[in-house]
Amino acid sequence: MSTLNGVEYIDHIAYDSVVFGYAAGRLKILVMEYHNTGLFALPGGFIAMHEDLDEAVKNGLEARTGLKDIYLEQFHTFGKADRNKTDEMKKILEANEIHQKEFQWMLSRFISVGYYALINHELVTLHPDALSDSCTWYDINKLPKLIQDHASIVAKALQTLRDQIDRKLPLFALLGEKFTMQELQGLYEVILDEKLHRGTFQRKMLSMDILERHEKKYSGAANKAPYLYSFKKNWN
Amino acid sequence: MSTLNGVEYIDHIAYDSVVFGYAAGRLKILVMEYHNTGLFALPGGFIAMHEDLDEAVKNGLEARTGLKDIYLEQFHTFGKADRNKTDEMKKILEANEIHQKEFQWMLSRFISVGYYALINHELVTLHPDALSDSCTWYDINKLPKLIQDHASIVAKALQTLRDQIDRKLPLFALLGEKFTMQELQGLYEVILDEKLHRGTFQRKMLSMDILERHEKKYSGAANKAPYLYSFKKNWN
DNA sequence: TATTATTGTCTCATAAAGCGACAATAATAA
DNA sequence: TTATTATTGTCGCTTTATGAGACAATAATA
Numbered sequence: 001m002s003t004l005n006g007v008e009y010i011d012h013i014a015y016d017s018v019v020f021g022y023a024a025g026r027l028k029i030l031v032m033e034y035h036n037t038g039l040f041a042l043p044g045g046f047i048a049m050h051e052d053l054d055e056a057v058k059n060g061l062e063a064r065t066g067l068k069d070i071y072l073e074q075f076h077t078f079g080k081a082d083r084n085k086t087d088e089m090k091k092i093l094e095a096n097e098i099h100q101k102e103f104q105w106m107l108s109r110f111i112s113v114g115y116y117a118l119i120n121h122e123l124v125t126l127h128p129d130a131l132s133d134s135c136t137w138y139d140i141n142k143l144p145k146l147i148q149d150h151a152s153i154v155a156k157a158l159q160t161l162r163d164q165i166d167r168k169l170p171l172f173a174l175l176g177e178k179f180t181m182q183e184l185q186g187l188y189e190v191i192l193d194e195k196l197h198r199g200t201f202q203r204k205m206l207s208m209d210i211l212e213r214h215e216k217k218y219s220g221a222a223n224k225a226p227y228l229y230s231f232k233k234n235w236n
Numbered sequence: 237m238s239t240l241n242g243v244e245y246i247d248h249i250a251y252d253s254v255v256f257g258y259a260a261g262r263l264k265i266l267v268m269e270y271h272n273t274g275l276f277a278l279p280g281g282f283i284a285m286h287e288d289l290d291e292a293v294k295n296g297l298e299a300r301t302g303l304k305d306i307y308l309e310q311f312h313t314f315g316k317a318d319r320n321k322t323d324e325m326k327k328i329l330e331a332n333e334i335h336q337k338e339f340q341w342m343l344s345r346f347i348s349v350g351y352y353a354l355i356n357h358e359l360v361t362l363h364p365d366a367l368s369d370s371c372t373w374y375d376i377n378k379l380p381k382l383i384q385d386h387a388s389i390v391a392k393a394l395q396t397l398r399d400q401i402d403r404k405l406p407l408f409a410l411l412g413e414k415f416t417m418q419e420l421q422g423l424y425e426v427i428l429d430e431k432l433h434r435g436t437f438q439r440k441m442l443s444m445d446i447l448e449r450h451e452k453k454y455s456g457a458a459n460k461a462p463y464l465y466s467f468k469k470n471w472n
Numbered sequence: 473t474a475t476t477a478t479t480g481t482c483t484c485a486t487a488a489a490g491c492g493a494c495a496a497t498a499a500t501a502a
Numbered sequence: 503t504t505a506t507t508a509t510t511g512t513c514g515c516t517t518t519a520t521g522a523g524a525c526a527a528t529a530a531t532a
Contacts, residue, residue, distance in 0.1 A: 080288050
């Protein structure tokens with residue numbers, strides 16, 4: 001058992017989160033950069049001794065993003081014995097002039113539970129943690145090199161999101177409250193990384209009976225204006 | 237960090253396994269019964285300090301079943317703060333006259349990683365661990381009351397197996413080397429808990445090009461004899 | 473009023489799944 | 503030997519889902 005800022009955490013267990021956002025037609029995730037190290041990592045944290053695992057992740061993300069009620073999905077637990085490269089973690093601690101014995105537990109082996117989150121990037125104000133300079137959106141296709149096995153954590157999260165997109169459709173969280181069919185299709189396309197046929201996509205979405213049609217959205221362009229949609233209450 | 241039989245284990249982390257077997261047309265799982273307590277639990281264990289998580293589970297199951305190369309799938313990590321009822325664990329330790337301080341760590345909070353396994357029950361010799369009287373097959377529909385949240389672990393495992401049955405088809409491990417189409421269909425039916433149409437099922441299985449047809453199986457009954465099938469090498 | 477780009481919807485083609493039917497066949501009974 | 507019976511392998515028809523193009527409707531501009 002180890003303490004940080006007066007809170008007791010469970011040794012050797014952490015979580016890492018892959019926070020998806022959608023902006024300008026691009027799928028993005030949150031990445032933290034540690035002070036003076038050039039090292040990048042996923043937002044993560046530890047589990048307090050009396051805290052639910054799910055709650056720990058929820059609270060950690062709320063601290064980073066300011067959002068409550070984030071859509072969260074646990075997707076895998078990473079437990080390779082050699083996944084923690086101590087030199088990277090040492091560099092992070094040393095760059096912050098943390099040499100005290102009381103933080104040495106951070107250098108030990110960790111088993112990490114992976115969660116992905118879907119959030120609306122427009123509603124977020126980002127807060128880096130004490131060890132980090134920044135907490136920033138990165139295009140999923142232009143990620144910096146990440147520490148440890150975080151790249152494979154991202155890959156697994158993305159794969160899980162793709163597998164689940166047709167089953168649970170938690171996508172309302174990535175778009176605004178209201179959106180056009182084209183915006184929804186664009187989101188599907190960047191997640192699945194493939195082009196979809198417009199007519200087929202619209203037919204399928206409407207047949208699922210999960211969308212509500214609202215007023216039209218007049219963009220000022222010289223063409224027919226699309227309807228706005230939202231997800232129905234209790235759509236799943 | 238805590239020791240047991242001279243091995244150092246990571247505190248507060250465990251795994252629990254849902255080991256599926258198939259016998260007499262029934263889906264079964266392995267359940268352990270602890271000495272003199274009337275308490276039943278899933279086979280589980282701890283992770284040694286230098287051991288991969290996957291390896292720990294693999295080794296633990298090998299000890300229980302004698303099988304190597306077991307088909308294993310991680311499906312969820314259970315981290316509720318209140319999932320460990322200390323009275324149950326106390327009862328188990330006391331029934332084994334274990335009062336020593338060195339085992340008190342087993343009474344603490346545990347986060348548990350759930351795995352399911354598919355094994356051929358005919359190839360198994362079951363070995364209970366030191367605290368248990370028995371390690372026995374139970375029909376999935378006739379389970380005894382399990383300790384802690386093990387019932388929900390079983391439910392989640394079964395749900396995951398159902399979700400994955402059409403994607404990865406790891407079912408060869410549950411049947412013998414060779415099997416009839418009827419046996420394969422019966423397995424699908426008990427897993428999915430629904431009747432399937434014979435013609436459609438056969439057509440789909442054959443069209444997937446994953447089965448190899450062998451000689452016929454003459455049962456002695458007054459009807460046409462079915463072919464035996466096996467899964468092709470590198471079928472997935 | 474014509475033009476242009478985009479949307480909502482339709483139709484046709486193709487693929488997959490549900491369901492019943494029928495001949496083939498292994499053993500038994502007549 | 504032949505009829506009977508239960509089960510199997512497979513086929514055809516129907517229903518449902520998916521892929522792809524087409525066309526009228528429409529919002530703004532020329």
